[in-house]
Amino acid sequence: MDITKFVQQAEAMNLRLTSLYQHANALPARSDILPQAFLELGSASEMVQKATEELYQQNEELIQTRDLVEGERQHYRDLFEEAPDGYLVTNAEGVIQEANRAAVTLLGIAPQFLVGKHMINFIPTEIRNRFRSELNQLAECDRFKELV
Incomplete structure (x- = not known):
């Protein structure tokens, strides 16, 4: 009522x-x-x-x-x-939850094809190991961190 x-x-x-x-x-x-x-x-x-x-x-x-x-x-x-820089929102495992317009433009991929994908897929092969290491450290941390 x-x-x-x-x-x-x-x-x-x-x-x-x-x-x-x-x-x-x-x-x-x-x-x-x-x-x-x-x-x-x-x-x-x-x-x-x-x-x-x-x-x-x-x-x-x-x-x-x-x-x-x-x-x-x-x-x-x-x-x-509207941010001029590309931003991806991910979960703790690095799976993309959201992407802003600049990220979509930078990656050249439509948002519906970004969401649900692991961020590692968009990292150059030569730095993936370092990126995985950073991501693993981030998963163990209780705080949010910006990966550049």
Whole structure:
């Protein structure tokens, strides 16, 4: 259930409770139990209303935060894509996860043919052993490192 529907249902419950209370007060023979029950229901209804308002406020804050995070994510995505240098994002094993436009241009390979491939395939044969050694050291390290 979304928050708007919940708010509408809580408001409808409040209106129905008010109506029932007014009708109960109009009855000729009143017992003390009925007014007490309505007071307790009214108190519960107020708590639901307050909780609803808090949920609504939290939902609005979450929406604003999500929009802010999405804007930041897009900003950094744009910086990555438009960077003048080629960047490859890999996993710890050296398998390419992402490539920016400059990397695609530099390697002359479409992105769909880069992603999922091991980076070693794009390293000149004469330096592959050194590169593998660097990659193995990187895999043992707990920090991110830039390989140039």
